Amino acid sequence: MRILVTGAAGFMGSHLADALVAKGHEVHSVDDLSGGFMRNVNPACKFKQLDLRDREATNKYVSEIKPELIYHLAADATEGRSQFTPVQCTERNYMAYLNTLVPAIRSGALKKVVLTSSMSVYGAQTPPFSEDLDRKPEDIYGLAKTAMERSTEILSEVHNFDYTIIRPHNVYGPRQNLSDPYRNVMSIFINCLMNNKNFYVYGDGEQTRAFSYIDDFTPYITKAGFDDKVNGEIFNIGPVEEVTINHLGEIVLEKYFGTKDWDKKYTPKHLPPRPKEVKEAYCTVDKARKMLGYNTTVHLEDGIEKMIAWARSMGAQKPVYLDDFELHSDKIPLTWKDKLI
Ligand SMILES: NC(=O)c1ccc[n+]([C@@H]2O[C@H](COP(=O)([O-])OP(=O)(O)OC[C@H]3O[C@@H](n4cnc5c(N)ncnc54)[C@H](O)[C@@H]3O)[C@@H](O)[C@H]2O)c1
Structure with a gap:
């Protein structure tokens, strides 16, 4: 599997890249270092500093790599700030994602996308949130994640690739x-x-x-890329406490x-x-428990x-x-x- 991890110099992306390298995969990775650090990048990954908002450069890079599996984690995840930086939020989230996804689909190699979304898509509905609730974002960040989720569903149906969407809780930990x-x-x-x-x-x-330690997140997003049973599914990941x-x-x-x-x-x-x-x-995590073996440790x-x-x-x-x-x-x-x- 040729794997591409976006946001690989960031917090969650770097832990994911470590897990994939440890499993012996060929991992390509990108990040523009706007919120991540070179020190986080696993040296066994092929790394390119790339701003995914740059459509031409991203097109060239993705067309060369021809990823079969993409884990998309690159983001401007400043949810509370997104009301004051709506253009940056939309470009770094929604547009950066489409810029990555479109050439990957066009290359003909793409088999699956694991999209890192967010609980922000639930908005102000009554918790606990379960995955079957409608998306009702209340802020610009949630709106961008909603657009990313829905675009994944639509494009996967039309262009024949699989996907799994992960909605993490507040994840914390080293890096x-x-x-x-x-x-x-x-x-x-x-x-x-x-x-x-x-x-x-x-x-x-x-x-x-609710807060998740990074070690209680990485194994499940990793697994989501390789388990055909979770294709087309959305998962909350995080503790209920x-x-x-x-x-x-x-x-x-x-x-x-x-x-x-x-x-x-x-x-x-x-x-x-x-x-x-x-x-x-x-939110509820019954689905992740059942289908991904999720467990808080x-x-x-x-x-x-x-x-x-x-x-x-x-x-x-x-x-x-x-x-x-x-x-x-x-x-x-x-x-x-x-x-x-
Ligand atoms: N940490 C959490 O609690 C949490 C919760 C819900 C969802 N998420 C999502 O998980 C993913 C990873 O979050 P994180 O906490 O690791 O954030 P992070 O900021 O540590 O990582 C995101 C990375 O994306 C990179 N990036 C931003 N814009 C880019 C661009 N245009 N081109 C290339 N790289 C770019 C940043 O440099 C950064 O390294 C994000 O999609 C975020 O929305 C995180």
Whole structure:
């Protein structure tokens, strides 16, 4: 199998590439390093630095590689920011995906696509979300993922290739981008502490999320590429145990300082809720359990300990902010506008 992994210098893509290399596959990989790092790229992968928004260059590359299996993970996954950078979000998600998929289909070699989507496609429906719910995205990022999912279904039917769609929960673990102030709440919390700052919580902090340690994600996305029984299926991947953001903050503080009695200067500060952020987001994983053998093995508290140990080994990172937003509004969170993180 000639495999192409997009977003292979990123967090989840690099762990996936490691798993594929370990299984002895020929892995081609691309990333434009906008959110990923060369240090994450498995040296046994053939790697090309490529911006998938560049249609001509992507066409040339994919036409040469002729991938039989594509795992698409490249993304601008800054969901909360996507209302203020809608063009970048659409180009880095939907357009980058089509730019990759179209030449792969045209090459005649493509057998299967594993698309990494998101729970954002469920929007503000009542959780737990199951895969058979309609897609009702509430934000620009969810809209792009919805378009990517639906395009996959339509194009696979017309052009005869298989697909599996994976909708992960909040995944965390080593190699997550600690310098991104726009996403990955746990990394932001930990990086603030490493920079000797308190962290900020949007709204009352009682919004709930479920978190997956990376080791409880990679085996299942890997398997999805090779199991014919999951062709044409959509899977939620993530634990069912949800946690409030307030409680997540408490665990991070306790694990970081090794005591519940941490210096009160680190007490989290609250800010107004972010626009379009849903209050509750967790889902059922019965289907993944049944068809992919999904199982959670890393408890949240243990995972946070591992994450903190890794983050400390990387050291405090300086947050990297955008030069500007595409749209300005008083709804842009202060953490971003005033660069508080
Ligand atoms: N991490 C999560 O909790 C989570 C949850 C749901 C869905 N997802 C999805 O999983 C996938 C991987 O997420 P991640 O957390 O590893 O993110 P990540 O940012 O670490 O990885 C994405 C990679 O894509 C690359 N990229 C962005 N635009 C590109 C372009 N135009 N051309 C080439 N490369 C480009 C970035 O440089 C980055 O390395 C994404 O599709 C994301 O939407 C992630």
